[in-house]
Amino acid sequence: DAGITQSPRHKVTETGTPVTLRCHQTENHRYMYWYRQDPGHGLRLIHYSYGVKDTDKGEVSDGYSVSRSKTEDFLLTLESATSSQTSVYFCAISESQASGDNNEQFFGPGTRLTVL
Amino acid sequence: SQKIEQNSEALNIQEGKTATLTCNYTNYSPAYLQWYRQDPGRGPVFLLLIRENEKEKRKERLKVTFDTTLKQSLFHITASQPADSATYLCALSGSARQLTFGSGTQLTVLP
Secondary structure: OOOEEEEOOEEEEOOOOOEEEEEEEOOOOOEEEEEEEEOOOEEEEEEEEEEOOEEEEOOOOOOEEEEEEEOOEEEEEEOOOOHHHOEEEEEEEEOOOOOOOOOOOEEOOOEEEEEO | OOEEEEOOOEEEEEOOOOEEEEEEEEOOOOOEEEEEEEOOOOOOEEEEEEEOOOOEEEEOOEEEEEEOOOOEEEEEEOOOOHHHOEEEEEEEEOOOOOEEEOOOEEEEEEO
16 A cells, blocks of 8 residues: 555544544655545545645535645544444545546545444 | 446456446546546555546556547456456546546456
8 A cells, every 4th residue: 555544443433522533644645635435325525635734625525624734644523423424434645636647546544433 | 417327336257257347427527537446445446547538548457448428438357367356446537626436346256
């Protein structure tokens, strides 16, 4: 795997509690992404970042916030977790977003989150 | 609305045969299309990228075609092996240059 780690790898929490997932990269790639993957829905983009302190919403951003204070770290926060946020969360990185080369995404190992 | 469809959730083929997976899309004008492989419990891994002005791309036993008129991409694995068993995802670049993923096709290559 490209130098991407996610922590924690597994988490069980209760409805209403805050949760923060961390993505750490050692590739110095500019772009970072958070996806969730659910059966029948595939991967859906939650938020992404195009640089330090530069973030934007994806397709399913409601209930989630992100922060990127350093190139290597991208945090995903569920302010008040709900059962509908039970999912597998993947972080990804890419060097570019242009239609040329180097825009493939490299994924982390995922975090399995269960909200009871 | 924008939609990406990958043929049948599961595809079983015999070892040595060619596997063909389909990705159809509507209401997109992607600049490029990518294919990924995902094994159980792991993140997707990039395989191939094909641009809108390219008809075909090859990499070892893999071949991808891209027909922007039909709004379809075909992904072929020739001389398939049990180790090719995985879920394969197609992903399209959207207007905001973000990737939108299909839900995947689970391929099983039977020995």
